[in-house]
Amino acid sequence: MTGVSQMVASVLFGLAALSGGLSAVAVIRSRGGAYRPDRGAALAALILTAIWAGACAALGHGRPPVLLAEVIRNLAWIFLIYRLFANDGRSETVRAVRPLAVALGLVEALQIAFIAAGHGFETAEIAGLAAETSALLRVLVGIGALVLLHNLLAGAADSSRSMLAWITGGLALLWAFLVNRHMVAYLAGPMSPEMTGGTALVVAIAVPIIALGYARGGADLSLRTSRPVTFRLISLALIVIYLFAMVGLSSWLGWMSGDYSRIAQVGFLLAAGALSLLWLPSPKSRKWLQVTILKHFFRHRYDYRSEWIRFTKTIGCAPDETRPLSERAVQSLADITDSQSGLLLLPDGEDVFSLGADWRWSLPDLPNPAMSDELTRLLEREELILGFDEARRGIEHCGELPHLPDWLMAEKRAWAGVPLIHLGRLVGVVILARPLIPRDLDWEDFDILKVAGRQVASYLVEQSSQQALDEAARFDEFNRRMAFVMHDIKNVSSQSSLLLRNAEKHLDNPEFRKDMLITLRKSADKLEQMLARLGRYGTHTADDREVFDLASLARDVQMRFRAMHPIDFVEVGQCRVVGIREAFDQALSHLVQNAIDASDADAPVTIEVANGGLRGSIVVLDRGSGMSPPFVRNQLFKPFVSSKKGGFGIGACEARELVRAMGGRLEVDSREGIGTRFTASLPSADAAHLMSSSGTRCTSLENEAA
Known part of the structure; x- marks a missing residue:
C-alpha cells in the first residue's frame, strides 16, 4: 500500500473498531428487555469484530494475527446466524440448519491452514494457489451464510419478523460485501487498498444496524422513504x-x-x-x-398525509383570499387527482343544480338544470363517484347510465364526478377533468375523493349557514330600527293625543295656543328627523362628537313637552359637555316621555342639570308608581319588556344604548310607590380638554426623553 492509502485504511478500521465497541455496549445496555437466546452470540461477535478492526488499524490487514482474528470473527457471525433460528421456537428448523452451520464453520476454519501455507512457504506458486483457494472457499461460505439468512427471515413468525429485520439486514449487508470482495480477489489477485478500506467502511455501517435489532424499541423501527x-x-x-x-x-x-x-x-x-x-x-x-x-x-398511490395538508391549505387558507370558497373547493379536489380543471354544480332555492363555480374550465352556458332529479337522488342515496370514461364504454354501477346528462357525456374532458354529501344531503357535485396521464378510477380514488368530498361539503354548508346568519343579522338590525322608529312614532302620537285633549280645555288661552304651535312644529320636525335617522342608526362614530350645552338642550326638551304635561326645570347655569347632541336629545326625550307616561296628569316631571366638574348630568325625576328592584335589574333595559300596558319596552333600552355610544352613563334609581329617577351623564368639555392637553404634554415629555 502507498502511505496515503495505508493511512486512510487505518482510519477506516479505527472507525470500524469504534463502531463495533459502541454496538457491543448498546447490546449490553439492552439486557433489560425480554430474554433472547442469541444476545450472547451477538455480543461476542461484536466484540471480536471490534478486536479484529483494531488489530487491522494497528498492524495492517495482511499480518497473520489479523488474518487469524478475521477467521474467528467470521466463525462468531456464523454462530450468531445459527442462534437466531432459536428465537421463535423453531426446534425442527434449528436441527435442520445445524449441519449447514457446522459445515460453514469447518470450511471457515480451514482458512487457518491457508494462512499458514501462504506465510510458511517461500514458493510463490504455492502462496498464490493458497490465496485463490482461500478466496473461493470464503465465497462459498458467504453464499451459505446468505442462504441461511434468507431462510431465517422467510420462515420467521410474524411476531419475530419485525425483531429480526434489522439484524438480518445488517448481516446480509456484511456477507454480501464479503462475497463480492473475495470473488474479486479470486479473479483479480490480491486486494487493492480501496477494497480493503471498503471492508472497514461496510463493517462500520453494518454493526450498528445489527445492534438496532437488540434495542428495546428496535422491533418498532422501520425505514420508509418519503x-x-x-x-x-x-x-x-x-x-x-x-x-x-x-x-x-x-x-x-x-x-x-x-x-x-x-x-x-x-x-x-x-x-x-x-x-x-x-x-x-x-x-x-x-x-x-x-x-x-x-x-x-409504493403500496398506495396517494401520500395521504401530504394530500390532506395540501387539501386543507387550499380550501382553508388560500394565498389569494379574493377567490371564492366554491372555486377553492374545486381546486382542492382537482389537486388530489392531478386534474387540470373542474366544475362545481350547486343547487338553487328549488334544488335545481346549475353551474356554481369553475376552476380553469371555460364552458359555454350549461343547460338548466345541469343534472336531472333522478341522478341527484341517486348520488345522494348511493354517494357514488361517477367515472365518465367507464360510462362512455357502457359500464354502470348503480343504474346511473340512463340519467347522465348529454352535455357531460359529450364533454371529453369530464373524467370524474364527486358528490358532496353533508349529513346525508347532496349539497353539490364537482366535475373533475382528466389528468395528464389518462387512467381509470380505482378504489383508492373512490376512498379519498369520498372523504374529501364530505369535507368540502361541510365547508360549503358552513359558508351557506354563515351567509344566512349574516342575512338574518341584517334583517334583525332593520327590525331594531323599525322598532325604535315605531316607538318614536308612538311617542309623537301620544304627544299629539295629549295635546288635543288639553286643547279642549285651554284653547282660549293665548299662551296655550302658542305652546301648542311650538309643540306641533317640534312634532313635525321630530317625524322628519326619524325618517332621516332610519337610515343611519348605529352609524355615529367618535368623530361625530361635539361640545354642546346640556342646560340649553334640557330647556329645549322642556319647551317641547310642557304643553302636554307639567315640566319643572331646575336651572344651574351653563354645563358644557362632549357628545352627540342629536343622539342625546333623542335619549332625553325617551326618558321624559317615559316619566310623563308613569306620572299622573297633575304630577309634574322634574328635569335638573348638574355640573359635577368631570361630568355633566341630567336628572329626570317622576313621582309615578315606580319599579321593583328585580325589574330594574333584569328587565328594564331589555327590548320589548315594559311595565306599562301597551308599551313597547324600547325607550329605556334605546336611551341607554345612545348614551353609552357617546361615552356616557345612564343610571336609574326607582322605588315602588314613590317614583323613578334617571341620571344621564356625559364627560364635561373642560375635563375632556384637560385630559387631551395632559396627554399631549405627556407625549411631548416622552419624546424629549427618548
Missing part, C-alpha cells in the same frame, strides 16, 4: 444514467476514424441536448415518471 425523496433520488439516478450513456456513446463515436467521427459526435450531442430540453421539463413526462414510481415503488 415520496418526494424517492422522486428526487430516482430523477437524479436517471440523470446520472443519461449522462453516463451520453459520455459512453460519445466516446464510442470517437473511436471512428476520420472527420466523420467529429461530425457524428457533434450531431449526437446536439440531438441528445434537444431531447433533454424537450422531454425532461415537460409536465406530461414528469407526471408519467411520478405515476410509474407510485405504481412500482
Whole structure:
C-alpha cells in the first residue's frame, strides 16, 4: 500500500473498531428487555469484530494475527446466524440448519491452514494457489451464510419478523460485501487498498444496524422513504444514467476514424441536448415518471398525509383570499387527482343544480338544470363517484347510465364526478377533468375523493349557514330600527293625543295656543328627523362628537313637552359637555316621555342639570308608581319588556344604548310607590380638554426623553 492509502485504511478500521465497541455496549445496555437466546452470540461477535478492526488499524490487514482474528470473527457471525433460528421456537428448523452451520464453520476454519501455507512457504506458486483457494472457499461460505439468512427471515413468525429485520439486514449487508470482495480477489489477485478500506467502511455501517435489532424499541423501527425523496433520488439516478450513456456513446463515436467521427459526435450531442430540453421539463413526462414510481415503488398511490395538508391549505387558507370558497373547493379536489380543471354544480332555492363555480374550465352556458332529479337522488342515496370514461364504454354501477346528462357525456374532458354529501344531503357535485396521464378510477380514488368530498361539503354548508346568519343579522338590525322608529312614532302620537285633549280645555288661552304651535312644529320636525335617522342608526362614530350645552338642550326638551304635561326645570347655569347632541336629545326625550307616561296628569316631571366638574348630568325625576328592584335589574333595559300596558319596552333600552355610544352613563334609581329617577351623564368639555392637553404634554415629555 502507498502511505496515503495505508493511512486512510487505518482510519477506516479505527472507525470500524469504534463502531463495533459502541454496538457491543448498546447490546449490553439492552439486557433489560425480554430474554433472547442469541444476545450472547451477538455480543461476542461484536466484540471480536471490534478486536479484529483494531488489530487491522494497528498492524495492517495482511499480518497473520489479523488474518487469524478475521477467521474467528467470521466463525462468531456464523454462530450468531445459527442462534437466531432459536428465537421463535423453531426446534425442527434449528436441527435442520445445524449441519449447514457446522459445515460453514469447518470450511471457515480451514482458512487457518491457508494462512499458514501462504506465510510458511517461500514458493510463490504455492502462496498464490493458497490465496485463490482461500478466496473461493470464503465465497462459498458467504453464499451459505446468505442462504441461511434468507431462510431465517422467510420462515420467521410474524411476531419475530419485525425483531429480526434489522439484524438480518445488517448481516446480509456484511456477507454480501464479503462475497463480492473475495470473488474479486479470486479473479483479480490480491486486494487493492480501496477494497480493503471498503471492508472497514461496510463493517462500520453494518454493526450498528445489527445492534438496532437488540434495542428495546428496535422491533418498532422501520425505514420508509418519503415520496418526494424517492422522486428526487430516482430523477437524479436517471440523470446520472443519461449522462453516463451520453459520455459512453460519445466516446464510442470517437473511436471512428476520420472527420466523420467529429461530425457524428457533434450531431449526437446536439440531438441528445434537444431531447433533454424537450422531454425532461415537460409536465406530461414528469407526471408519467411520478405515476410509474407510485405504481412500482409504493403500496398506495396517494401520500395521504401530504394530500390532506395540501387539501386543507387550499380550501382553508388560500394565498389569494379574493377567490371564492366554491372555486377553492374545486381546486382542492382537482389537486388530489392531478386534474387540470373542474366544475362545481350547486343547487338553487328549488334544488335545481346549475353551474356554481369553475376552476380553469371555460364552458359555454350549461343547460338548466345541469343534472336531472333522478341522478341527484341517486348520488345522494348511493354517494357514488361517477367515472365518465367507464360510462362512455357502457359500464354502470348503480343504474346511473340512463340519467347522465348529454352535455357531460359529450364533454371529453369530464373524467370524474364527486358528490358532496353533508349529513346525508347532496349539497353539490364537482366535475373533475382528466389528468395528464389518462387512467381509470380505482378504489383508492373512490376512498379519498369520498372523504374529501364530505369535507368540502361541510365547508360549503358552513359558508351557506354563515351567509344566512349574516342575512338574518341584517334583517334583525332593520327590525331594531323599525322598532325604535315605531316607538318614536308612538311617542309623537301620544304627544299629539295629549295635546288635543288639553286643547279642549285651554284653547282660549293665548299662551296655550302658542305652546301648542311650538309643540306641533317640534312634532313635525321630530317625524322628519326619524325618517332621516332610519337610515343611519348605529352609524355615529367618535368623530361625530361635539361640545354642546346640556342646560340649553334640557330647556329645549322642556319647551317641547310642557304643553302636554307639567315640566319643572331646575336651572344651574351653563354645563358644557362632549357628545352627540342629536343622539342625546333623542335619549332625553325617551326618558321624559317615559316619566310623563308613569306620572299622573297633575304630577309634574322634574328635569335638573348638574355640573359635577368631570361630568355633566341630567336628572329626570317622576313621582309615578315606580319599579321593583328585580325589574330594574333584569328587565328594564331589555327590548320589548315594559311595565306599562301597551308599551313597547324600547325607550329605556334605546336611551341607554345612545348614551353609552357617546361615552356616557345612564343610571336609574326607582322605588315602588314613590317614583323613578334617571341620571344621564356625559364627560364635561373642560375635563375632556384637560385630559387631551395632559396627554399631549405627556407625549411631548416622552419624546424629549427618548
